[in-house]
Amino acid sequence: MVSSFFSKAKPIHFVVVSTALCIAFVITKLFMVHEPFGVWDVLKQVLLFGVCLFSIFIFDFLSGKNDLTKKNSFKILFFTLFFMMLPETFLNSKILLANLFILLAMRRIISLRSKKDVKKKLFDGAFWISLATLVYFWSSLFYILIFAALFLYSIADLRDWIIPLVAVITVAMITTSVLVLFNIDLLSYVADMDMSISFDFSSLNSKHIIVAATMMLSCFVWGSVYYLKNIVTKAKSYKSAYILVFIATIIALTILVIAPKKTGAEFIFLFAPLSIILSNYMDVITEKWFKEVFVWVLILTPVVGLIL
Secondary structure, three states: OHHHHOOOOOHHHHHHHHHHHHHHHHHHHHHHOOOOOOHHHHHHHHHHHHHHHHHHHHHHHHHHHOOOOOOOOHHHHHHHHHHHHOHHHHHOHHHHHHHHHHHHHHHHHHHHHHOOOHHHHHHHHHHHHHHHHHHOHHHHHHHHHHHHHHHHOOOOOHHHHHHHHHHHHHHHHHHHHHHHHOOOOHHHHHHHOOOOOOOOOHHHOOHHHHHHHHHHHHHHHHHHHHHHHHHOOOOHHHHHHHHHHHHHHHHHHHHHHHOOOOOOHHHHHHHHHHHHHHHHHHHHOOOHHHHHHHHHHHHHHHHHHHHO
16 A cells, blocks of 8 residues: 555655656656757756755755654655656756755754754855745745744844845855856846746646646645644644745745746645645545545546646
8 A cells, every 4th residue: 555655754765756756757858858968968967857856855854854744755755746747847947946945945944943043044044045036036935934934933133134134145246246257247147037927827728737736736725724723733833834834835826826937847836835734634634545545646647647
């Protein structure tokens, strides 16, 4: 039974999800990329797969270190399945990189719960989000997560509220210096960043994207009901971390709505928080048969999308 296999965290689970991710990545590149591959292109694809794989490890560390889920591997299974549902994510190197930076930022922001190294964590969180913004502008919405954490964790020192701004200025200065060093026009660089908003969803009118989006959004609605009810039962010191995950989900959904170029790749920001929500949902399901069916439906969704 698949649900039983992933019900406890084991090293073999990383081998399974890594293999599945690699197969999905290779198939996507072979059938969705119609340009010839050179040596440099192959190296670039290896690095991109490394970004995807590293994202899974960072996500597992983020959720495990902050006790956002129980000690099982459902979260990394769901995270990998979401990649497989929307292979368009593999085709957008900028969004892949931006998502990795956001995961690194969330790791630092949520860990503010311990109230240790507050200034360093705030700087790191804002620094990573700033890097993500340089790659994909609407990643900047995750700055909201920093100030939500300051409020939820009752961090009242004014100097701590200023630190994120210092991180933004630091990234801006480093970026400007690099552009000057390589003789790149700053205004042209800023102009190339797509800051527009679009509510045109026609580009998502693809059968497999509709199936994947319907499945993910249905899981969000259904899982969130139990997730929000479950927050009430958590210890006071952990409630804020769970709320931050839900806020991250709302931010990711907002990016989906306003993204200027909707290709399906922008769903990637939803993968991590939704995986945590669904993993918590799995913990409250008492019927083993329903848990098994639920996991199999998610596993078969990428297959159905591929057939369509």
